[in-house]
Amino acid sequence: MTRDGAHRPAVWFTTARAHRFDYRDSLLGRFEKMLGAFPLGESVAEEEVVPVKIHFGSRGAIQTIRPPFVALMVAALKSLGAHPFVTDSVRMLGHEYLEIANRAGYNQSALGAPVLLADGIFGNDSIEVDAGEPVGTQCIASAIHDAPSMVVMSHVKGHIQAGFGGAIKHLAMGGVCSHPRCGGWEKGRGRAHFTLGTIPNWKGAPPCTLCGTCERHCPMAAITIARRAWSVSDDCWRCGRCISACPAQALHTPKDDGLFQRALAAQAAAVMRTFGPGKVVFANFLLEMQPECDCMDICDVPMVQNVGVLMGKDPVAVDAASLALVAKAPLLKGSRADALGAYEGRDPFGAVHLKSSWGQVERAAELGLGSLEYELLEFPFAAR
Numbered sequence: 001m002t003r004d005g006a007h008r009p010a011v012w013f014t015t016a017r018a019h020r021f022d023y024r025d026s027l028l029g030r031f032e033k034m035l036g037a038f039p040l041g042e043s044v045a046e047e048e049v050v051p052v053k054i055h056f057g058s059r060g061a062i063q064t065i066r067p068p069f070v071a072l073m074v075a076a077l078k079s080l081g082a083h084p085f086v087t088d089s090v091r092m093l094g095h096e097y098l099e100i101a102n103r104a105g106y107n108q109s110a111l112g113a114p115v116l117l118a119d120g121i122f123g124n125d126s127i128e129v130d131a132g133e134p135v136g137t138q139c140i141a142s143a144i145h146d147a148p149s150m151v152v153m154s155h156v157k158g159h160i161q162a163g164f165g166g167a168i169k170h171l172a173m174g175g176v177c178s179h180p181r182c183g184g185w186e187k188g189r190g191r192a193h194f195t196l197g198t199i200p201n202w203k204g205a206p207p208c209t210l211c212g213t214c215e216r217h218c219p220m221a222a223i224t225i226a227r228r229a230w231s232v233s234d235d236c237w238r239c240g241r242c243i244s245a246c247p248a249q250a251l252h253t254p255k256d257d258g259l260f261q262r263a264l265a266a267q268a269a270a271v272m273r274t275f276g277p278g279k280v281v282f283a284n285f286l287l288e289m290q291p292e293c294d295c296m297d298i299c300d301v302p303m304v305q306n307v308g309v310l311m312g313k314d315p316v317a318v319d320a321a322s323l324a325l326v327a328k329a330p331l332l333k334g335s336r337a338d339a340l341g342a343y344e345g346r347d348p349f350g351a352v353h354l355k356s357s358w359g360q361v362e363r364a365a366e367l368g369l370g371s372l373e374y375e376l377l378e379f380p381f382a383a384r
């Protein structure tokens, strides 16, 4: 029971630690067994068309969830008589993003289900909803908005503005359309990134060295560098990638991390309101946890030792359990964790990004999205 007398939601956990040369004791084998025991059928009904929401990664970000885990989820949903499809919303030009997905092994032949863009090839197919303060009207990707149930498989890692990314950030940033047909960037996911600003602001040359890095990273080809001047067009969808990528800190937008975390919680709640109670299942993968988001065009070495996989129906509880397990996991030498020195805190991703990862989780709990208290059910080793 929680402090106010409610039942604590269950969070299932299986460890990445293997003890025997036996598939059943591998993480994949244990995940398969956990999926077989998890009450997936309480959330997903026969004949439902179900998005399996993942992140496809980027050209250089390849530490996303490995395809065999996604294939097992697809098989589990099919065994219930459901019709799963694997999906993400557009994060760069849609046709390029599908190529990246295919190269990462997210395709029908590997996964056993179609791979679709939730907001269409142009990243604009979406339905308006009221997400409340501080983001207002937001456009949810149609294939998520219209679905009766959903599975969200999240790769846990760090994030420059949120501290860490898990289920809540995945719902928020992945469920909201990047480039809504009606209403422009303010009704899309860029609204959370640019809550205080309207467009990346160039500080001039110097400090800009006219290196062109931002131009190469812009998913919309919205940046032009010509005659020693920098400009950005109205095609900018406010992803913030250029600002993060600039090696000279020559681009800027006013930021408020607390406001960003409130915006994430509001967007996540708006996505969840498009489903009935208990109709969304979450699986957090605490593996290859690099310091940055999989949207960026690189992957760094992981900061924290592999932990395992968590599953549950409460995104707040699943993220709270993820943060608690990350806090106990050994930091990895040679990674950005080295910058933490004699760190003795409990939030290594927050520590490298100079903010608390808990902000989004606590704000989501305040919005009624779930419980910070939970019951951790450790799934037993299959081979013992």
Ligand code: SF4
Pocket: 207, 208, 209, 210, 211, 212, 213, 214, 215, 225, 230, 245, 246, 247, 248, 249, 250, 251
């Ligand atoms: S990445 Fe930064 S330094 Fe390079 S061109 Fe863009 S604004 Fe200038």
Ligand code: SF4
Pocket: 200, 217, 218, 219, 220, 221, 222, 223, 232, 235, 236, 237, 238, 239, 240, 241, 242, 243
């Ligand atoms: S924020 Fe920067 S990288 Fe993103 S779309 Fe706008 S100009 Fe391009």
